[in-house]
Amino acid sequence: xxxxxxxxxxxxxxxxxxxxxxxTAAPAPGPAALPAAEPDVRxxxxxxxxxxxxxPGGAPYTLTxxxxxxxxxxxxxxxxxxxxxxxxLRPATGFRLPVVTDPAADLVLRLDPSAGALGDEGxxxxxAPGRLTLTARTPxxxxxxxxxxxxxxxxxIERTTVQRRAWRIAGGTVTDTPRFPYRGAMLDVARHFxxxxxxxAYIDRIALYKYNVLHLHLTDDQGWRIAxxxxxxxTSTGAATEVGGGPGGFYTQEQxxxxxxxxxxxxxxxxxxxxxxxHTHAALVSYPELNCDxxxxxxxxxxxxGFSTLCAEKEVTYAFAEDVLREIAALTPGRYVHIGGxxxxxxxxxxxRTLMDRVQPLVTRHGKQVMAWHQLTGDATxxxxxxxxxxxxxxxxxxxxxxxxxxxxxxxxxVVSPADRAYLDMKYDADTPLGLKWAGTVSVRRAYDWDPxxxxxxxPESAVRGVEAPLWTETLSTPEQxxxxxxxxxxxxxxxxxxxxxxxDWDTYRIRLGEQAHRFxxxxxxxxxxxxxxxxxx
Numbered sequence: 001x002x003x004x005x006x007x008x009x010x011x012x013x014x015x016x017x018x019x020x021x022x023x024t025a026a027p028a029p030g031p032a033a034l035p036a037a038e039p040d041v042r043x044x045x046x047x048x049x050x051x052x053x054x055x056p057g058g059a060p061y062t063l064t065x066x067x068x069x070x071x072x073x074x075x076x077x078x079x080x081x082x083x084x085x086x087x088x089l090r091p092a093t094g095f096r097l098p099v100v101t102d103p104a105a106d107l108v109l110r111l112d113p114s115a116g117a118l119g120d121e122g123x124x125x126x127x128a129p130g131r132l133t134l135t136a137r138t139p140x141x142x143x144x145x146x147x148x149x150x151x152x153x154x155x156x157i158e159r160t161t162v163q164r165r166a167w168r169i170a171g172g173t174v175t176d177t178p179r180f181p182y183r184g185a186m187l188d189v190a191r192h193f194x195x196x197x198x199x200x201a202y203i204d205r206i207a208l209y210k211y212n213v214l215h216l217h218l219t220d221d222q223g224w225r226i227a228x229x230x231x232x233x234x235t236s237t238g239a240a241t242e243v244g245g246g247p248g249g250f251y252t253q254e255q256x257x258x259x260x261x262x263x264x265x266x267x268x269x270x271x272x273x274x275x276x277x278x279h280t281h282a283a284l285v286s287y288p289e290l291n292c293d294x295x296x297x298x299x300x301x302x303x304x305x306g307f308s309t310l311c312a313e314k315e316v317t318y319a320f321a322e323d324v325l326r327e328i329a330a331l332t333p334g335r336y337v338h339i340g341g342x343x344x345x346x347x348x349x350x351x352x353r354t355l356m357d358r359v360q361p362l363v364t365r366h367g368k369q370v371m372a373w374h375q376l377t378g379d380a381t382x383x384x385x386x387x388x389x390x391x392x393x394x395x396x397x398x399x400x401x402x403x404x405x406x407x408x409x410x411x412x413x414x415v416v417s418p419a420d421r422a423y424l425d426m427k428y429d430a431d432t433p434l435g436l437k438w439a440g441t442v443s444v445r446r447a448y449d450w451d452p453x454x455x456x457x458x459x460p461e462s463a464v465r466g467v468e469a470p471l472w473t474e475t476l477s478t479p480e481q482x483x484x485x486x487x488x489x490x491x492x493x494x495x496x497x498x499x500x501x502x503x504x505d506w507d508t509y510r511i512r513l514g515e516q517a518h519r520f521x522x523x524x525x526x527x528x529x530x531x532x533x534x535x536x537x538x
Contacts, residue, residue: 034514036537038154044127044170047151048491048512049210049498051176052122058171061132063107063153065095070105077139080265082109085146089153094162108133109142121212121267122177125149127169140267144210148174151208155518180452182387182415182466183497184213184271185490188425190220190282191303192242192477193249200262201479205486205525207266209494214263215271215338215468221281221300221308223248226256226272230323231287238286241299243474256331264333271371272328275340276321277347277355281308289316303474306345312354321359329366336387337363341380342373349379356380371415374400377407387413387465390456393420393439398457405458413465416452422493424485425472428528434475435485444513444530448492449506469493480526487520487527488513510534 045054071082079099086097108131115137118124123136123145134149136142152170156163185206187199194202203214218225224238227250239250251259260270280290281300288296292311310317328337339359344352356376360383363370370386377388378400390404408414419426419439426442427435453461469490476482491513495504514534520527529535 034534034536038518040166041168041170042152044172045174046512047148048516049495050503051174052500053175056170056172059129060168060170061127063167067095067097067107068105069097069099070102070108071099072110073101078109078111081139081142081146088150092157092159092163093167106131110135113137119177125174127171132169143267147208147210155522158519158522178498179500180466180497182213183211184215184468185211186215186217186468186470188217188473189225190217190223192473193225196255196258198479199259203263203266203268207268209491210498211494213269213271215273217273219274220279224282225250227252228324228327233286238282241301243301243303245301253331269334271334271336271338272332273338273340274324274328277310278308278344279340280310284308290320305343309344309347310355312351318358322362325362326366329368335369336371337368338371340373341376352379374404377403382407382412387415389415389417391417391419393418401457404456408459408463414459414463415465415468416455417468417470421447421450422469424469424489428530434481436475444488444532445506447489448509451501452496467493467497483526484528487525488530491516
């Protein structure tokens with residue numbers, strides 16, 4: 001019998017809870033009641049993000065030592081995706097998995113330019129005995145499908161040593177497209193600096209869950225993290241500090257381009273953020289003429305906000321902005337340059353408008369679209385094509401939300417990142433040792449159980465470009481701490497951006513999330529064991 005997954009998503013819950021065909025369910029699992037071991041074959045579609053459509057049926061496909069990965073001739077972008085898939089599968093399987101152009105290969109990646117319904121990132125996965133086929137209209141779609149292949153295989157596939165077991169993918173068809181085109185994860189490298197390799201590791205983590213944007217918060221009061229050749233003091237002086245008095249650090253332009261290239265290989269677009277006119281203390285320390293009084297302030301290593309501002313009345317400010325944005329735009333092949341615009345508490349409304357009215361055209365002059373925090377919609381006017389990132393709370397005043405809605409109605413795109421739901425640095429509960437709680441605590445359920453398309457009153461879903469999960473680092477200084485705060489909330493926010501709203505519900509999601517623990521462990525992710533989720537028994 002063919003059963004579609006999303007009518008409704010109760011099939012997943014029934015399978016997980018042991019329902020019979022007659023519909024009699026076993027008792028619901030307690031907080032730690034999932035089996036300690038994974039099943040040999042994961043039910044088709046029981047992954048994160050939840051696919052748009054699943055038709056289970058037939059015997060599984062088995063990956064073997066004889067498997068070859070087939071790609072079309074003369075398609076280097078498809079071969080690159082296939083080689084990446086082979087590289088993911090080889091360590092744990094011990095199989096050679098050559099990438100070949102032989103049409104008789106049993107694991108096939110193919111492009112179908114006529115598959116318009118799959119869009120820019122959709123894919124179709126067909127699994128049957130002896131053959132697995134992944135079809136997409138674009139290489140990006142194939143890459144997203146590869147993440148589904150990974151998750152349909154046992155979590156041990158993520159291990160770096162050979163695991164002796166069968167590697168099967170349940171039979172049937174997955175047809176999958178994202179709900180929103182923008183699915184972002186933000187990493188703050190300004191409050192605490194993270195190396196190129198550490199950023200690459202974060203890219204690997206977000207790629208697994210089909211994120212397609214890495215937003216890098218590169219500058220703030222505590223440090224400037226990107227080399228600007230026309231303004232060398234930004235790194236020789238402004239990069240030497242971080243929260244708590246650590247050594248800071250910065251990326252050379254070649255290192256930044258290396259991050260961009262690495263992200264591009266995962267079909268992830270990098271959005272650099274140069275925050276202004278506030279959050280600029282490191283720049284003011286580097287170039288004191290940007291202060292209205294011309295004095296050089298002392299470096300700052302605390303976490304308070306809102307005390308710094310560029311000087312709106314000085315032409316040197318706009319020469320500085322031109323130099324920085326010109327070089328950032330040249331380094332960044334993606335569409336957007338984020339100019340911040342939030343928490344400019346020391347900038348008068350008139351000065352804020354003057355600054356943002358002059359800075360936005362600098363971005364567009366260099367071929368990029370403006371992205372900014374939602375304060376841009378209050379005391380200034382977004383330029384055409386701007387993307388507005390909303391980070392307000394449930395308690396944010398209605399008039400501030402209406403400013404965002406008005407910008408959306410005027411044509412601005414909206415990315416939704418409410419701090420009291422999407423900020424991964426907020427504590428899970430009052431006892432969480434890491435993180436902050438100025439936006440409240442954000443449990444795993446609270447981070448998942450909302451709808452980006454309807455979250456902002458007056459903003460039509462057609463204006464919502466997607467969702468972003470920011471990870472600020474005032475209290476986070478190691479990759480292990482990033483993992484603890486991102487996991488397990490990061491996968492849920494990915495699902496909000498990818499999966500149809502009609503197919504999502506907390507009761508089935510929490511079971512799929514609990515099953516991800518095996519994969520977290522195999523990847524070496526030090527995750528937080530939320531009591532809201534039925535994790536596998538230890």
